[in-house]
Amino acid sequence: TEKTIPELVDAVNGTLDTESREAGKKVKLRNHAKGFCTSGVFKPSAKINNALAIPLFNQAEIGVIARFSLGGTNPHASDKGAGRFMSLKIDGNNESLNFVTTNSQVFFASDIDDFFTFQTKVKQGAEGKQWLIDNKPDAKAFFEHIDQMLPSSSFANSAYFGVNSFLFNTYDNQITAGRWIFEPVEEKSTLSQVQLAHLTDDFLKEELLTRIKAKPAMWNVYIKFAEEGDSIDDPTILWPESRQHLLVGEVIINGSRDDEAATLQCEKSIFNPVQLPKGIAPSADPILNARAPAYIESFIRRL
Numbered sequence: 368t369e370k371t372i373p374e375l376v377d378a379v380n381g382t383l384d385t386e387s388r389e390a391g392k393k394v395k396l397r398n399h400a401k402g403f404c405t406s407g408v409f410k411p412s413a414k415i416n417n418a419l420a421i422p423l424f425n426q427a428e429i430g431v432i433a434r435f436s437l438g439g440t441n442p443h444a445s446d447k448g449a450g451r452f453m454s455l456k457i458d459g460n461n462e463s464l465n466f467v468t469t470n471s472q473v474f475f476a477s478d479i480d481d482f483f484t485f486q487t488k489v490k491q492g493a494e495g496k497q498w499l500i501d502n503k504p505d506a507k508a509f510f511e512h513i514d515q516m517l518p519s520s521s522f523a524n525s526a527y528f529g530v531n532s533f534l535f536n537t538y539d540n541q542i543t544a545g546r547w548i549f550e551p552v553e554e555k556s557t558l559s560q561v562q563l564a565h566l567t568d569d570f571l572k573e574e575l576l577t578r579i580k581a582k583p584a585m586w587n588v589y590i591k592f593a594e595e596g597d598s599i600d601d602p603t604i605l606w607p608e609s610r611q612h613l614l615v616g617e618v619i620i621n622g623s624r625d626d627e628a629a630t631l632q633c634e635k636s637i638f639n640p641v642q643l644p645k646g647i648a649p650s651a652d653p654i655l656n657a658r659a660p661a662y663i664e665s666f667i668r669r670l
């Protein structure tokens with residue numbers, strides 16, 4: 368039988384409901400617990416409105432609240448791991464769009480039961496990981512991918528992926544499936560073992576906040592479009608690199624709104640991956656559709 372949303376959140380948290388509610392009151396977020404907020408702007412590309420019918424993108428500049436984080440429930444996790452996550456709220460005059468992204472293009476589960484099993488097993492350490500490798504091909508592919516990833520030296524020089532598919536309205540009234548990709552403008556750069564040895568467990572926040580005082584962190588935002596036969600509703604299946612990439616705009620993180628209430632409140636709110644403007648709809652991907660209810664359940668446990 369399919370797991371309930373509270374059961375999923377328990378599995379993510381690694382604790383049962385009551386305990387997790389108590390713990391949630393002590394930390395701000397129950398997953399991706401280590402992170403921080405900053406801000407900037409999103410500039411839709413000049414040509415985007417010739418391709419897509421998304422009124423939000425008619426606005427020349429849109430304010431952005433960003434949260435950069437690590438994976439997992441430990442608010443003191445080391446920045447020396449390879450996981451990097453970026454969440455953005457694009458708050459237009461009339462509508463909003465949220466992005467909740469990861470630096471791994473490969474996802475570890477294609478349905479809710481496998482997601483639950485993965486979350487439960489990874490909390491059992493090396494033995495649980497081995498069980499997943501032996502029994503779950505999607506989890507095995509995920510580990511093979513992330514185990515060869517080196518940690519980026521900055522949140523600013525990493526790519527991020529939306530992973531799940533969305534349905535986009537085109538200017539000529541078609542609907543086409545696509546996935547979000549954020550390519551850093553800065554050259555990608557990873558850390559060697561020798562370089563890591565010189566760093567503390569907490570270098571990423573200061574690095575980014577110092578960096579953006581001198582020069583904004585920027586990403587080109589693309590939609591990678593599916594072609595006939597590509598799997599839309601399964602985030603574990605990658606599409607060929609040759610698929611059309613449409614430049615949607617530029618995310619510019621410069622701290623310009625860091626003193627505003629919305630940025631200061633950012634860790635007390637949620638980023639909702641299905642907060643979408645007119646012209647974008649969620650696909651039927653079961654992973655995508657479990658996310659908003661899980662984030663709301665997790666949010667309630669923090670109150």
Ligand code: HEM
Pocket residue numbers: 375376379395396397398399402434435436452453454467468469474479482528529530531636637638653654655657658661662665666669
């Ligand atoms: C069934 C699938 C998923 C479930 C049940 C789930 C569950 C959760 C939960 C419980 C939280 C904590 C929310 C809070 O306390 O505010 C969270 C946060 C987050 N999740 Fe997921 N997640 C799922 C899929 C994904 C995927 C596919 C990605 C990446 C593409 C992702 C990236 C994130 C990020 C970046 C955050 C932190 C957001 C922030 O900075 O506020 N999650 N997730």
